[in-house]
Amino acid sequence: MRATRGRRCPHGGAQRLVLAALVLVLGAAGERRATGSGRRIIGGAPAAGEHRFVTKIERLGGRSTTCTGELISPTWMLTAAHCILNFPGNGYLSGAPAGNTRVVYGCLDVRSADCRVADAQRYVAHPCYTPAPADIDHDDIALIELRAPVEGMDGQFARVDGLHGSVPLADGDPVTLAGFGTTRPSGGGAASPVLLEVSVRKRSKAFCMQQNPSAVRNGWIDFDHVICTGGDAGKDSCNGDSGGPALVLHEGTPWLVGVASIGSELPLSTGDCAASGRLGVYTEVRA
Numbered sequence: 001m002r003a004t005r006g007r008r009c010p011h012g013g014a015q016r017l018v019l020a021a022l023v024l025v026l027g028a029a030g031e032r033r034a035t036g037s038g039r040r041i042i043g044g045a046p047a048a049g050e051h052r053f054v055t056k057i058e059r060l061g062g063r064s065t066t067c068t069g070e071l072i073s074p075t076w077m078l079t080a081a082h083c084i085l086n087f088p089g090n091g092y093l094s095g096a097p098a099g100n101t102r103v104v105y106g107c108l109d110v111r112s113a114d115c116r117v118a119d120a121q122r123y124v125a126h127p128c129y130t131p132a133p134a135d136i137d138h139d140d141i142a143l144i145e146l147r148a149p150v151e152g153m154d155g156q157f158a159r160v161d162g163l164h165g166s167v168p169l170a171d172g173d174p175v176t177l178a179g180f181g182t183t184r185p186s187g188g189g190a191a192s193p194v195l196l197e198v199s200v201r202k203r204s205k206a207f208c209m210q211q212n213p214s215a216v217r218n219g220w221i222d223f224d225h226v227i228c229t230g231g232d233a234g235k236d237s238c239n240g241d242s243g244g245p246a247l248v249l250h251e252g253t254p255w256l257v258g259v260a261s262i263g264s265e266l267p268l269s270t271g272d273c274a275a276s277g278r279l280g281v282y283t284e285v286r287a
Contacts, residue, residue, distance in 0.1 A: 050254055053158045054195055054245060056110055056180040059102035060084060060123075061093025068179045068244035070158040070256055071105060074149035078158070079243030080261055080283070081129040081142040091131050095120040098147065106152050108195045110180065114152075121147045138222050140261040141283045142243075158245065158256040162286030167248050167255040171204040175229050175248060175257070177280065179241030198237075200230040203279055207231070211264040211279050227258040227282045230274075237280050238263070238273030246282040258282030 055077060057067040067083035084093050095101055101120035104110050125131075126139040161167050169175075178197040208228035215221040227246055230236050237244060237260055246258035264279040272278075 050156070051178055051195060051197065051245075051247070052106060052108065052153065052156050054178050055103050055105040055118075056195075057083065057101075057103050057243070059100070061086065061095075062100045063093070066180070067242045068260065069103065069144060070243075070245050070259070071150060071153065072158050072160055072163075072256075074153070074157075075146045077103070077144045077146065078160075078256075078259055078285070079142055079144060080259055081125040081140045082261070083242050084123040084125060084142050084144075085131055089131060092123060092125060095122040095144070101144070103144070103146070105150055110193045116151060118150055119147045120144045138220075139225070139283060141259050141285070159253055160285055161248075161255050161257045164255075166286065167250040167257065169202060169227070169248055169257055171202055173202050173248065174199050175202050175227070175246050176200075176254065177229065177237045177241070177244065177246060177260070179237055179244040179260070198235050200232065200235050200280070203228045203231055208264065208279055208281065211266045211277060212281070214265055221281065225284045226261070227284050228264070228279045229258075229282060230280050231277055233276040234274050236263070236274035236278060246280075256285055258284050 053071040055069040055071060057065060057069050057079060059065060060067065060083060065083070067079055069077040069079040071077045085091070086093055093100075098119055098121075101118075103118040103120070104115050105118055107115035109115075122145045124143040124145065126141050128139040129141070159165075161169075176197050176199050178195060180192055180195055205223050205228070208226070209216050209223055211228075211231075212221060216223075229246060241260050244260040245256050246260070247254040248257050249255075259282055260280060261283050262281045263273060264277075264281060267275055267277045
C-alpha cells in the first residue's frame with residue numbers, strides 16, 4: 001500500500017494540473033512503485049461502449065506494467081502518478097526515447113482488431129506528488145502526453161469533472177469503476193483482456209478516514225481531495241487498475257470524477273480486494 005508523508009498540497013487537489021494541461025490541449029486544438037501495482041476490477045461485467053476512452057497501459061519507461069488511463073483529448077491522458085515512479089520510487093520514469101510507452105486504446109477488448117497503440121513523449125506528475133524512498137499518495141495523478149494524436153476516437157474522450165462543467169456527487173451515489181485487470185480478490189492471475197466495470201457507492205469522508213487510521217494519524221492522505229468508493233464484499237478495483245476511472249453517469253453521459261490510487265488499510269484480516277469494508281481511494285480530479 002502506498003502512503004504519504006504528513007503534508008497538504010498548498011493548492012489542493014488535482015484540478016490545477018489538469019487545468020494546466022487543458023490550456024495546452026485547447027491551444028493545440030485551436031491551431032488545428034514498482035510500476036504495475038495498483039487496482040483491478042472485481043465482480044464486474046464487460047464495459048459499455050461509451051467507455052472507449054479508458055486505456056490499458058502496457059509499458060512505461062521501457063518496462064512492462066499494467067496501469068489504466070483515460071484519454072481526455074487526442075494527445076493527453078490521465079493516470080496515477082505512482083504508475084510513473086521509477087523502481088526505487090525516488091524519481092520518475094521517462095517517456096523518451098520513442099517506444100518507452102505502450103498504450104492500447106480505442107477498444108473494449110485488447111484482442112480486438114479495433115485496438116490501436118499509442119506511444120508517449122513525456123509524463124507529467126502532479127507537482128504535489130513528490131517521489132521519495134517512502135511511498136506517497138497526496139495528489140496521486142499524472143498526465144501522459146502522446147507523441148501523435150490518437151485516431152478513430154470520434155471525439156469520445158473522458159468528460160472531466162471541474163473542466164467541462166461539474167457533476168453532482170453525494171455520499172451513497174453510484175460510481176462506476178473500470179479497468180482491464182485480474183478478477184481475483186487476491187490480486188493474482190492474468191489481467192482481463194476485456195474492459196470490465198462495476199458499480200459501487202461513494203462513501204463518506206468520515207468512513208474513509210475510519211478505514212484508514214494510519215493515514216489519518218500520519219497525514220498520509222488528503223481526505224479533502226479523494227473520493228472513496230465501495231466497501232461491499234465482492235465489488236472493487238484491485239491490482240493493476242492504478243490510474244483507472246471513477247465515473248458518474250449524469251444526464252446520460254459518464255463523467256470522470258476520480259483516478260484510482262490505493263485501497264484502504266482496513267479490514268486488517270485480509271489483504272484481498274473486494275473484502276467487506278475495504279474501500280477504493282481515488283484522487284479527485286476536481287479540487
